[in-house]
Amino acid sequence: MSTDLAATLTDPGMILAVAVAIAVFATFYTIAIPYFERGDLSKRMKAVSTERDLIRARERAKLNADPAKASLRNQNSRPIRQIVEKFNLREALVDANTVNRLRAAGFRSENALNTFLVARFVLPFVFLIVAVIWVFALNHLVTRPLPIRLLAVIGFAYVGFYAPNLYISNAMGKRQKSIKRAWPDALDLMLICVESGISIEAGMRRVSEELAEQSPALAEEMVLTTAELSFLQDRRQAFDNLANRTQIEIVKAVTQALIQAERYGTPVAQALRVLAQEGRDERMNEAEKKAAALPPKLTVPMILFFLPVLIAVILGPAGIQVMDRF
Numbered sequence: 001m002s003t004d005l006a007a008t009l010t011d012p013g014m015i016l017a018v019a020v021a022i023a024v025f026a027t028f029y030t031i032a033i034p035y036f037e038r039g040d041l042s043k044r045m046k047a048v049s050t051e052r053d054l055i056r057a058r059e060r061a062k063l064n065a066d067p068a069k070a071s072l073r074n075q076n077s078r079p080i081r082q083i084v085e086k087f088n089l090r091e092a093l094v095d096a097n098t099v100n101r102l103r104a105a106g107f108r109s110e111n112a113l114n115t116f117l118v119a120r121f122v123l124p125f126v127f128l129i130v131a132v133i134w135v136f137a138l139n140h141l142v143t144r145p146l147p148i149r150l151l152a153v154i155g156f157a158y159v160g161f162y163a164p165n166l167y168i169s170n171a172m173g174k175r176q177k178s179i180k181r182a183w184p185d186a187l188d189l190m191l192i193c194v195e196s197g198i199s200i201e202a203g204m205r206r207v208s209e210e211l212a213e214q215s216p217a218l219a220e221e222m223v224l225t226t227a228e229l230s231f232l233q234d235r236r237q238a239f240d241n242l243a244n245r246t247q248i249e250i251v252k253a254v255t256q257a258l259i260q261a262e263r264y265g266t267p268v269a270q271a272l273r274v275l276a277q278e279g280r281d282e283r284m285n286e287a288e289k290k291a292a293a294l295p296p297k298l299t300v301p302m303i304l305f306f307l308p309v310l311i312a313v314i315l316g317p318a319g320i321q322v323m324d325r326f
Contacts, residue, residue: 080114089117104247105171106217119164127160128153175217176248182215183250184283186222187276195269200258201229221245235262250279 084090094117102112131153134140141149186207193203208222221242228238239255239262246252257271 080111080118083121084114084117087121089121093117093120100244100247101168101172103245104175105168106175106220107168107171108245116164116168120161123160123163124157125160127163128157131156172247176246178215178217179221179246179248180250181283182211182218183248184276184279185214186211186218187254187272187279191269191272191276194272200268201226204229250275250282253278 094113098116099113102108102116107113107116135149135153141152144152189207189210190200190203193206194200198206204222204226208219208226211222212219224245225238225242228241229235232238236259239258243252243255254272254275257275258268260266261268261271
């Protein structure tokens with residue numbers, strides 16, 4: 001039975017059919033998924049708007065010397081937190097940039113950090129078990145020597161260890177891309193609000209409402225910064241937190257300008273106008289760079305797919321006439 005199953009799984013026709021099915025499903029999924037996305041923007045904005053209460057709970061917990069009274073965030077997912085504490089995963093897997101990367105990806109809670117650490121701890125063993133079953137139990141890579149098979153198993157475990165990092169990097173890249181696209185427009189709207197006499201907090205709140213559809217990630221960051229500005233004693237800390245959560249250079253430049261305006265009383269409108277223009281120029285440069293890189297990327301697909309068809313269309317009739325005569 002296992003021999004027949006292994007023969008079926010290693011059949012080239014079977015592998016080709018599965019690959020074609022996966023490609024067709026991925027194509028239909030890519031085309032159809034935008035029509036089935038649910039608009040959960042209001043729920044996400046409501047969740048971010050409650051960040052002020054979470055900040056208040058965290059600040060109170062810092063002033064409380066009793067370890068039995070923890071903040072509200074530490075009460076989430078108790079089994080996961082116990083696993084992290086039992087194996088001391090914070091000391092082994094957390095570095096100075098881990099929390100910032102999670103925040104840049106949109107995961108700000110304590111539970112998200114614990115889940116990330118447990119995933120990095122558990123997934124290597126899961127991938128290792130799957131690789132052992134695939135290589136040794138199902139008799140794959142039989143023609144390869146034993147060191148190569150062991151190296152393949154170890155490689156699967158290595159992929160499992162870095163799979164959470166790849167997921168976080170992908171989520172962070174998508175979130176940063178959304179923020180970069182909408183950031184110059186946000187600065188223009190904030191400039192209009194500041195020049196009309198509205199404060200920074202009210203301006204950020206209005207910008208978050210206007211850009212909620214265009215960039216939900218930027219709207220969340222604006223609402224969170226507004227909550228921190230209204231609660232934290234040091235307003236500069238709120239701007240620093242915005243720069244650390246986004247991990248984007250243009251955002252850091254704006255936060256530095258706002259910090260200098262808070263410290264020295266310099267006008268904010270001129271700085272916002274210059275930074276908005278720089279953001280638009282950078283966005284245009286990125287678009288021009290992508291357009292310039294398009295012809296080299298199209299060379300190989302044109303050679304493989306377009307030229308054979310053109311040759312068949314152009315030389316096909318001539319070849320048929322030659323065959324008819326000879």
